[in-house]
Amino acid sequence: MKSCLFYSGILLLCLAVGLYVVCSLYLLRNPWILHKKKRLEFYCRHISHRGGSGEKIENTMEAFTHAVAVGTEMLEMDCHLTSDGYVVISHDYNLMRQTGYDKTVSSLRFQDLPLYEERLEVTFYVGHYSTGKDRKFVLLEDLFKKFPSMPMILEIKENNDLLIKKVSNLVKQYHRESFTVWASEESDYCPYTWSVIIDAVIKISKPFKRNLLFFLCRGILLLLLFYTGLLPFVPLGESLLLFYLPSIINRTYIPEEAILKKRFVVYLLQKLTMRKSLFEHLIKRGLQVNLFVCNEESDMEAAFAVGATGVMSDYPTLLTNYIKKHPPPPPPPITQPR
Template identity: 75%
Template sequence: MEAVCGILVFLIAVGVYVACSLYLLRNPLIIHRRKRLEFYCRHISHRGGSGEKIESTIEACTHAVDVGTEMLEMDCHLTLDGYVVISHDENLLRQSGNDQTISSLKFQDLPLYKDKLEVTFNAKHYSSGKDRRFALLEDVFQKFPNMPIVLEIKENNDLLIKKVSFLVQKYGRDGITVWASEKSDIMVKCQKENPHMPYMFTMRRGLLLLLLFYTGLLPFVPLGESLLLFYLPRIINRTYIPEEAILKKRFVVYLLEKLTMRKSLFEHLIKRGLQVQLFVCNEESDMAAAFSIGATGVMTDYPTLLSNYIAKHPPPPPPTVY
């Protein structure tokens, strides 16, 4: 009899937990305060729009802004003489043909980009442009003072983080510049250096997010992050050819899509004031898929294409809290 009562109590407790979790998943503001960001971006240009101009150049960013982008995404590194440079790679071989690192060269000695550069997320397609110079982060901040920017820190470099934070504060951009990094140890340093900047989920925190979601604990847990940036899995092995062998397996990509592209997860995050951006969408069908699954924003290498898509298929207006 005691065993039966114990099982009954356990089942009731589980039922109450599940009911509370589901209710709070749909109504998170009962226990959480909504984040209020200074931006709401549907249109994000990856590497400044690397499909239409040479990636990460001033020309690329200018073009993206001119055709209607609402946010720029870029990466930065530190030169030998201490300048913060916009570049996806630390090693310059892919971009310039020179097998040297940015950190080993002074800014004035950096080579030019190649005449034509393959678009990483659109295999066998190339971009070109008049501007082939590596850009300084400070020049980007000066030219686009009000443009939100996702700024990825790839190197665990304390001086780089300090200089980026200094420039953000110098130009009063704390609320519209997002700390980005896949690595949690780097993100901890970024947050410590400038806790006023919004920041994205790292890889480790993203995995924890999924664990919390599938165990039902997510509605009860506070979140410091403001952005969730993630691959749209359907692009893998189609427009994007990954280097990782495991991502070349069709079943792995299928499983990744089923586990991560959860509309109820995205809706929960959005209700809490976070933004969900899926990348890198370089075809209209992928843009449509990203918005349909609940993304607040889409990141692309082709800002003109995305602007045209949004003009033809306007998404819902942003929440009034923004």
């Protein structure tokens, strides 16, 4: 009798696991059964990293203007706060790499920010440099005025409530709620940053709530959900997935993290993250999948081949020419959110 109950239990467990696996796989391919598809007001294949830092000095008005002129569909940038309360575009908090001055953005007034170096190495393309006539830092508000309808990714580079609030207010003031995307990489404050940004977003408007990019913690959670089969059952608040193309690591991009310099770790990262079935599932749910930073044609080809809907590059002209030579399928129609 006990033996019979034991085998019956094993059989029931196997049936339950089998049913779970079948349901998970089916819903992975057919997510609309459980989830309403997201309807974004933008669809961007071409994204310029720091305004296209390989062709002009990064994050300058000249760089952003050039990228838009050659056909970019989205601009990516990083936000900091000056001592006099201005939201300024700068990748680094400390200005040594960019200007040669060992000062932080928050310690200076906007008018006292030094000029960029005349020649600046491209972070994601070691050994390559950019130059330009414009070497001035840019205010976020000036970019909003210059490009009122251009989608932008705004990365919050500081764990700073005031910075988040000021960026939120600017987005609302210039009516950019539906085509501005929030991002953050503050791993040390990941849960904190996530909750603060969510709160800020909700206070602005409902459409803006959807335009979130997966932060580090949420990206890890996304992979865990995918590999455990739970992803098809879980609602997602984000609109975009932005991730490294792992093949650039230690080739065009040399990371500071020692762990990423190990060949096996990069190989494992490639195998775990570049999953076409994962990307297809997210796309079917209305998310956009962007890979960065692709500064060679072979990397652009690899990114689109694995299922990316968009590519981020430091070389907007190169990316424009690549897309012209290799046009992807037409994007889905953009409809107004309900």
